[in-house]
Amino acid sequence: MLDVSNLSVRFGDAYALRDASLTVHPGDRIGVVGESGSGKSMLAQALMGMVPESASMSGILKIDGTEMTRATEAQWRALRARRVAMIFQEPLAALNPLRRVGTTVMEPLRTHLGLSRTQARARTLDLFEEVGLPDPEQRLAAYPHELSGGQRQRVLIALALACDPKLLIADEPTTALDAEVAQRITDLLVRLSRDRAMALMIISHDLQVVARATRQLLVMYGGDIVERGETRKILSAPFHPYTRGLLAARPRPQLARPVPGTKRPRLPTIPGHIPALVDLPAGCRFSGRCPAELSRCRTTRSTEFRTGTGLAACHLLNPAERSKS
Amino acid sequence: MSFFLLRRTGGLVLTLLAISIVVFAVMNVLPGDPALTILGIDATDDARAALRVQLGLDDPAPVRYVQWIAGIARGDFGTSYSFGVPVAGLIAERLPLTLSLALSGTLLTLVIALAAGLYSASRHGRTGDWAVMILSQLGIAIPAFWLAILLVLLFAVNLRWFPPGGFPGWSDPLGSLRSLVLPTIALAAVQGAVLARVTRSSALEVMRLDFVRTARATGLSPARVLWRHVLPNALVPVITIVGMQFAGVVTGTIVIENVFYLPGLGRLIFQSIANRDIITVQALVLMVAAVVVLANFAVDVAYALIDPRLKARLA
Numbered sequence: 001m002l003d004v005s006n007l008s009v010r011f012g013d014a015y016a017l018r019d020a021s022l023t024v025h026p027g028d029r030i031g032v033v034g035e036s037g038s039g040k041s042m043l044a045q046a047l048m049g050m051v052p053e054s055a056s057m058s059g060i061l062k063i064d065g066t067e068m069t070r071a072t073e074a075q076w077r078a079l080r081a082r083r084v085a086m087i088f089q090e091p092l093a094a095l096n097p098l099r100r101v102g103t104t105v106m107e108p109l110r111t112h113l114g115l116s117r118t119q120a121r122a123r124t125l126d127l128f129e130e131v132g133l134p135d136p137e138q139r140l141a142a143y144p145h146e147l148s149g150g151q152r153q154r155v156l157i158a159l160a161l162a163c164d165p166k167l168l169i170a171d172e173p174t175t176a177l178d179a180e181v182a183q184r185i186t187d188l189l190v191r192l193s194r195d196r197a198m199a200l201m202i203i204s205h206d207l208q209v210v211a212r213a214t215r216q217l218l219v220m221y222g223g224d225i226v227e228r229g230e231t232r233k234i235l236s237a238p239f240h241p242y243t244r245g246l247l248a249a250r251p252r253p254q255l256a257r258p259v260p261g262t263k264r265p266r267l268p269t270i271p272g273h274i275p276a277l278v279d280l281p282a283g284c285r286f287s288g289r290c291p292a293e294l295s296r297c298r299t300t301r302s303t304e305f306r307t308g309t310g311l312a313a314c315h316l317l318n319p320a321e322r323s324k325s
Numbered sequence: 326m327s328f329f330l331l332r333r334t335g336g337l338v339l340t341l342l343a344i345s346i347v348v349f350a351v352m353n354v355l356p357g358d359p360a361l362t363i364l365g366i367d368a369t370d371d372a373r374a375a376l377r378v379q380l381g382l383d384d385p386a387p388v389r390y391v392q393w394i395a396g397i398a399r400g401d402f403g404t405s406y407s408f409g410v411p412v413a414g415l416i417a418e419r420l421p422l423t424l425s426l427a428l429s430g431t432l433l434t435l436v437i438a439l440a441a442g443l444y445s446a447s448r449h450g451r452t453g454d455w456a457v458m459i460l461s462q463l464g465i466a467i468p469a470f471w472l473a474i475l476l477v478l479l480f481a482v483n484l485r486w487f488p489p490g491g492f493p494g495w496s497d498p499l500g501s502l503r504s505l506v507l508p509t510i511a512l513a514a515v516q517g518a519v520l521a522r523v524t525r526s527s528a529l530e531v532m533r534l535d536f537v538r539t540a541r542a543t544g545l546s547p548a549r550v551l552w553r554h555v556l557p558n559a560l561v562p563v564i565t566i567v568g569m570q571f572a573g574v575v576t577g578t579i580v581i582e583n584v585f586y587l588p589g590l591g592r593l594i595f596q597s598i599a600n601r602d603i604i605t606v607q608a609l610v611l612m613v614a615a616v617v618v619l620a621n622f623a624v625d626v627a628y629a630l631i632d633p634r635l636k637a638r639l640a
C-alpha cells in the first residue's frame with residue numbers, strides 16, 4: 001500500500017532524509033530506530049506529507065499507487081487520517097486542552113465520514129472500547145487534563161483509528177509513559193494492527209519496544225537507512241557498524257553495575273557525537289565515528305548488500321572490497 | 326465555581342468602595358463653591374451660607390461621604406447643582422447611548438482583531454501578514470479623534486452616507502443606528518489595531534503547539550484548524566487585553582461623543598466639569614470606574630468559561 005523509493009527531504013543542501021526506500025504491506029509491523037537526529041521523525045512526517053515548509057521533498061512516494069511527492073496540501077489532506085494516521089510522543093500536549101476528548105475523536109468522523117452527531121458518538125464509543133479505555137461513556141465528556149498518560153495515549157490512538165487508516169505511524173508513542181503503561185500501549189498497537197490488518201510503524205529509542213512489537217526493522221543514521229531486515233535477527237546479529245554500536249550502547253541492567261575497581265557503572269556509548277546535518281560526511285554518514293572505516297567510506301556511499309539477516313549499506317559487505325583485503 | 330464567584334464579588338464591592346473614597350476625596354479638595362454655582366455670583370453671602378447648610382455642605386467630610394454612599398445605595402445620586410434635577414435621572418437618560426457605543430465599539434474591535442489577527446497569523450511571513458502589520462501600525466499611530474474627523478469629512482460631508490453628528494433619539498431606531506456607525510468605527514479602529522497584533526502573536530504561539538499538529542495530522546482543513554483549534558486557545562491573552570482596553574473604550578467614548586455631539590455620559594461629564602457641578606461629576610466618575618471594574622470581573626469569569634482546567638481549579 002506504501003511504496004517509497006529514493007525519498008529525500010532537504011533543508012537547502014542538508015539532507016534530513018536521504019534516498020530512503022521501503023515498501024509497506026497491509027499488516028506489516030515496522031520498527032524504526034536510530035539516535036536522536038537520525039531522521040526518524042522526518043521519515044514519518046514525509047509519509048504524512050507534513051515536512052516543515054522550509055524543506056523540499058524529492059523521490060517517489062506512492063500511497064495506494066498515487067504519487068504524492070509533489071501532491072498539494074489538499075491532496076494530502078484527503079489521505080491523512082484515512083490512509084495514513086499518526087500518533088505522537090507527548091499525549092497531553094497532543095490533545096487540545098479546551099476540548100472534551102469525545103469531541104476531538106468525533107471531529108474527523110463528522111467532517112471526513114459525514115456521520116451525524118449520534119452516529120459519530122456511537123462510533124467513538126466503539127473506538128474507546130477497542131483501545132481499552134475504561135468507562136467509555138464517561139470518558140467522552142472528559143478533558144485531557146482529567147485523564148492519565150496512558151488513557152490520553154489511548155484517546156490519541158482512537159482518534160488515529162477513526163477513519164480506518166491502512167498505516168498507523170507511532171512516533172515515540174511510549175516515551176512519556178512509565179514502563180508498565182508503555183508495555184500495555186505497545187501491546188495494544190500490535191493487537192490493533194493484527195485485528196485490522198493495518199500496517200504499523202513504530203519509531204522508538206527503546207529497543208525493547210521495537211523488539212516486542214515489530215517484525216521488520218529500519219536502522220537510521222544521519223538521514224540514511226543503514227540497515228534493515230527482520231527485527232529479531234538484526235537485534236541478535238547486527239551487521240552494520242552503526243547498528244552494532246547502537247545495540248552495544250543500549251542500557252542494560254546487568255551493565256549498570258559498577259565495574260570492579262571503578263566508581264561509575266560502565267555504559268558503553270558510540271564514540272564521537274552526531275555531527276550537525278550540514279557537517280555530515282558525503283559518503284557513509286557514519287564515517288568518522290566508524291571503528292571499521294575504509295578509505296572510500298567518507299566520500300562514496302555504499303549500496304545495500306545482503307547480510308544474512310537483511311540488507312545493510314556498508315562497503316565492508318562489497319565482495320570487491322573483501323577480495324582486496 | 327460558586328466560591329470563586331462569591332470571592333470575586335466580595336473583591337468587587339471592596340474595590341468600588343475604595344474607588345468611591347478616592348473620587349469623593351479628590352472632588353472635595355477641588356476649589357469651587359457649589360452654592361456659588363447654584364445661586365450665581367449675585368447671591369449674598371448669607372443666602373449662600375444658608376444654602377450650604379441646607380445641602381449639608383458644612384458637615385464634616387466623613388459624614389458627607391457616608392450620606393453620599395447611603396444615598397447611592399438607595400439609588401439617589403443627589404441633585405445636580407447646575408441642572409437642578411436628580412443626577413440619577415441625568416445618568417439614566419444618557420447611559421443607554423454610551424453603553425451602546427461602548428458595546429458596539431468593543432464588538433467591532435473584536436471582529437477586526439480576530440479576523441485580521443488570525444488571517445495574519447495564518448499567512449505568517451507572507452504578503453498578507455505584512456499588510457496587516459503595516460495597517461495595524463497605522464491604526465495604532467492615528468489618534469481616535471483625528472480619525473473621527475476624517476470619517477466625518479469623507480462619509481458625512483462628501484458622501485453623505487451618515488450624519489456628521491447629533492442623535493435623533495431612540496424613538497427613531499434606524500436613525501439612531503446610522504448616527505452610531507461612524508463613532509463606532511472611530512472607536513474600534515485604534516483598539517482593533519492593537520488587539521489584532523495581540524491576536525496574531527497569541528495565535529502564532531498556539532500554532533506551534535503539538536495539538537495543532539494533531540489536528541493537521543487528522544486531515545482537518547486549515548480553516549477548521551484555525552477557527553476550532555487555534556482560536557479558542559489563543560483567546561485568553563486576547564480577552565485579557567479586551568478587559569484592559571475596555572477602560573480605554575469608555576474614556577474613548579467620552580472623546581468620541583464630544584466629536585460627534587452625541588448626548589451620552591461623555592457629553593454630560595464635559596458639561597458638568599465646565600459647570601463645577603461637583604456632585605454630578607462625582608457620580609459619573611464613580612459610574613465609569615464601576616463599569617471598568619465590572620468589565621474586568623467579566624473577563625475573569627470568561628477565563629473560567631473558556632478553560633476547563635481553570636474551572637476545575639476554581640471549583
Ligand SMILES: Nc1ncnc2c1ncn2[C@@H]1O[C@H](COP(=O)(O)OP(=O)(O)OP(=O)(O)O)[C@@H](O)[C@H]1O
Pocket residue numbers: 011016034035036037038039040041042043052054276277
Ligand atoms: N525545520 C527544520 N529545519 C532544519 N532542520 C531540521 C528541521 N526539522 C528537523 N531538522 C533536522 O532534521 C534532522 C532529523 O530530525 P528528526 O526529527 O527526524 O530526528 P529524529 O530521528 O526523529 O530524532 P529524535 O529521536 O530526537 O526525535 C535533525 O538533524 C534535525 O536537526
Ligand SMILES: [Mg+2]
Pocket residue numbers: 040041042171
Ligand atoms: Mg523524532
